[in-house]
Amino acid sequence: QQQVKQSPQSLIVQKGGIPIINCAYENTAFDYFPWYQQFPGKGPALLIAIRPDVSEKKEGRFTISFNKSAKQFSLHIMDSQPGDSATYFCAASKGGNKLVFGAGTILRVKS
């Protein structure tokens, strides 16, 4: 019940495309859903996050869509660039406690 399931494992898109990464959770007590971006050899960097009281949040080219009834949330990257090539992790937490991470998606944006 603590798991967060993430898909796909890997994704290749052309520059300018819109990669979509999906996550699903079971624990309805989760109330914070961040996305992290990780480059090789670096720590995860907080990209964008959403609380369950809204269905969508945009920050620059990154958008989170949140479906509370389906217990799913997704990350969309608009106008993707080769510099967006990284591993993306979704996560969830309850009340500011430990983050439970998804398995990660390796994104490659081809120029």
Added chain:
Amino acid sequence: EPEVTQTPSHQVTQMGQEVILRCVPISNHLYFYWYRQILGQKVEFLVSFYNNEISEKSEIFDDQFSVERPDGSNFTLKIRSTKLEDSAMYFCASGAFYEQYFGPGTRLTVT
């Protein structure tokens, strides 16, 4: 922009030896965490620390692990007797409540 720092960036140790991983969290944060990431796998929670005590720990965080905030700025993770399976990237994170910001990590190699 304030950031979490970690030292050393890479630590090589022999099985059975003690290691101490150090972190300097963002200065006004009150919540501190350690996570680890085995190569190619997802990020796993180890322990959270608030108000000078452990607030939550995972099954991984057994008696061989300990955390300490020895002064107002540092936050350490000690592994008393390292095992081969402790080889991983160890990330420190700090936060004000929901948001967690990760350091660059310490790569621990146990031989």
